[in-house]
Amino acid sequence: MKHHAAYGLGLEDLDVVIVEDSKPMQTLIRSILISFKVARVRVFDSADEALEAMLSEPPNVILADWRMAPTSGYQLLRLIRHRHMEPLCYVPLIFITAHGTRALVDKGLRAGAHHLLVKPLSPSTLHSRLAWLVTDDRTMILENSGFYNIDGIHKTLDVQAEKLKTLENARTYHEQATKRLAAVKSAVEKEFASASKGVPESPEHIAKRVIPAARDRKAPRISAFGATRATGT
Template identity: 30%
Template sequence: MSLHPDIRMNLARSNVLLIDDNPQALEVLASIFRGFGVLRQVKCGSAAEAQTILRSREIDLIVCDTAMPDMDGYDFVRWLRREGPEEARFSPVIMLTGHAARSTVESSRDCGANFIVSKPFTPEVLLQRIYWVAKDERAMVRSDTYVGPDRRFRNIGPPLGVKGRRKDDLSTHVGMAKDPNMDQDEIDMLLKPQRAAL
C-alpha cells in the first residue's frame, strides 16, 4: 500500500508538533519527519509542554502518543479541541499507539483526533496518514459532547492513489467519462413526459 507515484507533498514549510514522553521514540519520530523534509518541528516530552507551545506558535500538524503520564494523548486532544488557542483548535492530529485495541481506536476517534497509527509503524504508513490528513475534506463538528472532524467518512474513500483498507472503499477519483456527454435536447427528451403505450 504505497502512495501513487504522481503524488508529491512539500512539507518543508510545515510546522509540526511531536509529543511523546519516551525520549528515544520522540527522537525516532523527529528523524522520520526530517526524512519527510520537515524543517520546522517542535519536540515535546509531555502534553503540558505541548499546551505551552500551542499558545505561542502556529502549528500545522500534531503527532501525539496516546499513553503519557499526567495528561494522556486523549485528554490533550480534548483540551485542544475545546479549550486550546482558537487558531490551533482544529489543527489536524495523528495519534500514535502501541496497543491498537478497538477501545483505543474509539477513544482516539471520540476525543477528536483525525487518524490513529499503530506502533511500530513504517515511515511510509505515517506519510500516507499525513497525506490523508492533508486531503481530508471532512467538516469540523462542534457539539456538547464532541469537537473534532466529522466521524462519518467511510463512504468518501481514501485519497486518490491510496489503496483503502476496506474492500468496499470508494475512490475519491471519478475518472474519465466512458460515453460522450449528452446535449441538452437529449436530456430534455429523457425527462419529457411520454404517453404510455397501452
C-alpha cells in the first residue's frame, strides 16, 4: 500500500495538470491555481494529450472534466489507475463537472477518483479541497481487477448507500401513512356531513364503520422499512 502522489506536500509544491476542453474553464482554473502559488500548472485540451505528457512527467494532482471527447475524464481515470501505469496510478484525480448527480459521484469514487467538484467552481472550494487532499492519508491498494483504488472506498460508499436507502424507505413509509390518514379523515368528514341530513350517529359508530372500509381500500402494504412491494424505483 502506498499514499497518493500529493500526500504530505504543501500547496506551493504541487505540480497540477488540468484536463479540460473548455477554454474559459481552462483560464479560470489556471488563474485560481496560480493565485494559490502552486509550483506548476499544465493545461491540456484532451485526455489523450494530457496522458502523453504525464507519462514522461507525472504530476502530483490531476483536475479533469468528466465529459470530454474522444476520451472522457472517466476513461482517463481508468487508464491511469491500471497497475501498469505506475507511477501515474498513484496520482490523485479530482473531477470537475456540471453534472454532480449521486450516481455520477458514486461511479467516479468507485473508479478511484479522490473527489468531485461541481461547476461553477469557486476559489475557496478548490482551495479547501486541495488542502484536504494533501492531508488525506488513505492509502492506494491494488485490487483483484488489476486497478489501484483508495483503500476502503467501496465499503464506505456501501455504508452511505445503505443509509440513504433507509432514509428513502422511511420517507416513503411516512408519505404512504400520511395519505392513508388523510383518506380516513376525508371518509369520516363525509359520514358526518351525510349524518347531519338524517339521524345523527355518534363519532364512535361512524369510526367503527368507516375505518375498516378505508383499510380495505387497495393501498401498498407497508412495513417499518417502507413498501413491501416494488414501487418502481
